[in-house]
Amino acid sequence: MLHDPPKTGKSERPSETTRLQTGALLIIAFAVVLFLLVQARFVLISLATAIILFSLTSDVINFIARQRIGPFRIPNALASVVAMVLIAAALLSLSSVLLSQVNTVLVLTLSYAERAPAAVAAMFAWLGEDSQQAVFNAMRSVEMSSYLRGAASQASGLTQGTVLIILFVGFLFAERIWFETKLLSLVGDAAQAERVAKIIRSIIHRVNYYLLVKTVISAITGAMVFVLAQAFGLGLATSLGIITFVLNFIPNIGSIVATALITLVAQVELGDGSTTLAVFVIVGIIQFVNGSIIDPMLMGRALRLSSFGIILSLAFWGAVWGIPGMFLSVPIMVMLLVVCSHVPKLRPFAVLLSREGLPESEKMLDQPIERDLFGQDIKRD
Incomplete structure (x- = not known):
């Protein structure tokens, strides 16, 4: 009995x-994972x-598979092949358009390099002659060629990435029919x-809805910017519209950069402060x-993401994966929110990531997703 206190002290250590x-x-473990994320980016x-x-194309495959040619229904395998061909064609077309626009922007940027410092400095003339001269000297000190080489090198890797993405999607399509069997064998119950499977379907539905809405809004914004640039006679109207469309997929920061x-292009090309101000306001x-x-x-309550959480996710994945990480930050955050x-044990993180502190509940998970992105019943006949 006299030795009980020492035993209690030893059990706590x-x-x-x-x-x-x-x-x-x-x-x-976090350091190792972060290292691997950077090295295998x-x-x-x-x-x-x-x-x-x-x-995103799971709904497309189901939509194609529900179509009939006379009395015959399109087989699921044929629908997968058609969807794969459409994805490959879309990705290759998009990468070629982006590469051509990048080349156009790079060539025109070189032609603007001489007059850009004076045009940018003129925007700060209202601060005084000293401030204008300081901005002019700062712009002249920027080595535009190094930035252009960096942009060109990143653009050159776009084609390689596109081919690799097509290969990955093809193998995922090939494994699609065995997913439920593998999941049952993996879980065992x-x-x-x-x-x-319900959690995965919830993630897919939310990410698909986000991408659909974001694509429509970005396309409308890009088209309006294109019309505006044409109205003001800007030579980079097409490029500005496409760049605006792409940048709007980056939450918060993308629209500011666009x-x-x-505004910078308008100032360099037109050189008129009032016109530049009008472009900026519109x-x-x-x-x-x-x-x-x-x-x-x-969007409504489809995403339920915290604005501060989006900024943190944007900063983290931007630091780890650069600009591509910024584009993927919201889909990754949606996945983490649904899983948590x-x-x-991870639900407190979901509360922090959700907008009102009300993440997805089990009751919401049990509600079936009756319609796909095409507004049609996803249940088979």
């Missing part, structure tokens, strides 16, 4: 040591993009496998209405 070891292991970015495209870029109104009013109205919502 291993518990503290275990917690310290667990914390250290978590830090080491090209392959992982291509794989993540392929998975998103594959999930039919009820749990069905629950995991607006600043259009583009700002377009971005605000489409991005802050129409976009949230269409249905894992009890």
